[in-house]
Amino acid sequence: MGIHSVVLIGAGRVATQLGLTFVRHQIPVLQVYSRTAASASALAKTTGSDFTDDLSNLNQQADLYIISVTDDSIIQIVNQLNLENKTVAHTSGSVPLEILAPVTASYGVFYPLNTFSKDKAIDFANTPFCIEASDPQTEHKLLQLARLISSDVRLINSQQRAVIHLAAVFACNFTNFMMVNADEILRNQGISHNILLPLINETISKLIAISPKEAQTGPALRNDREIIKKHLEMLATDPDKKMLYQLISEQIQTYFSKEK
């Protein structure tokens, strides 16, 4: 009844990390598909799987087929798949469940909410898994599989999942881009990024101890016009950073003046 074997459709960051975790948990990955044979082969080597770059050669023996490709490509995969009597799931934060309905009667979403890089293994044990399924039996299967990997498994519908993904773009991608800017500002003056690490750690630890709203500090919050002016002058030769500084500072002021 449960899921005892998997085929991975996609060989990107998420597929790679999932594949490695499945194997570590005794769930064999029978096959890896990718458009490019080299990518399929590279992942298949680490998971001890077969590989293919042809969807018509898909292994038919697995319990679960996980589609983990860019959002735009999911529909193209779906149009070429016929997996009646199998369970199919995608791993996207933003694509609705129902996109998989043409493939089989048993379909779902298996979305790990984290950030995946090529060069850094992910700890799935604390990663929230957002599960959604076509029917209670599929739901049960996907929940079971997720609970094998993670202690934080949640039933989340497509609309909530899209909201969570949007929030994650702010919390992760946009946050990281602020760090890219900070890093570059220091590097341009020959100062090492490591001077900021305690500050960054404290920023994050405050988020957990108190809310982000209570944790806000800085010149914009204090409405310290002299520093804001000075900072904008320092950024005069870098119009992108200047625009970013200006917009975010204005929004901090607007947001917190409404709050009062």
Next chain:
Amino acid sequence: MGIHSVVLIGAGRVATQLGLTFVRHQIPVLQVYSRTAASASALAKTTGSDFTDDLSNLNQQADLYIISVTDDSIIQIVNQLNLENKTVAHTSGSVPLEILAPVTASYGVFYPLNTFSKDKAIDFANTPFCIEASDPQTEHKLLQLARLISSDVRLINSQQRAVIHLAAVFACNFTNFMMVNADEILRNQGISHNILLPLINETISKLIAISPKEAQTGPALRNDREIIKKHLEMLATDPDKKMLYQLISEQIQTYFSKEK
């Protein structure tokens, strides 16, 4: 020769945390000054100090006078102070050293690079202290005091300090505002902020393991126009968040297309 006692001019977040740390390290805080007697009194109670709201009543027995007020207020304090034969330092990231020259011959900067909140004690042991001084003897005194509190003490001139402060605004204040937005997006849909915490931890741990540039992920980096469009539609009723999303996504695309 060293610093054996302190007077705090200011009773805000930084003054409070410094005062508590000095006392913990056997450096008595003789007096706390604040414009408002209530603030001076509140901090003085926790540090076992006298307090005053009148600069002409300043205790004349301390080795070091630390001015820890908003940047705009430093000049007003300076204009009222006469502390010949004493050492005076300010704690600002952005104000030049030389602002203190009218007060005494021995002056410096004692800038702890961190984020300070009312309700959360700071760990100074790992906080970088940026030190700058009028002369080698004052420099030595301030370095000694900082090393008593922290394992990361650096000589940083006024121009570098301003750059570090600007980078810190991006890394801390702007990052936190991204979290404020993420939090609100979730809260509006009744979803708890805690679902993002593993992602946030991973985002930060990646910054340390690999560089922010290598750590960048997300729809903008992938140039995933469908998701970006969908996210902008979801933000249609919130023009500020929409503008922020649009500008940062554009900048991520511009920045990383230049990099290639």
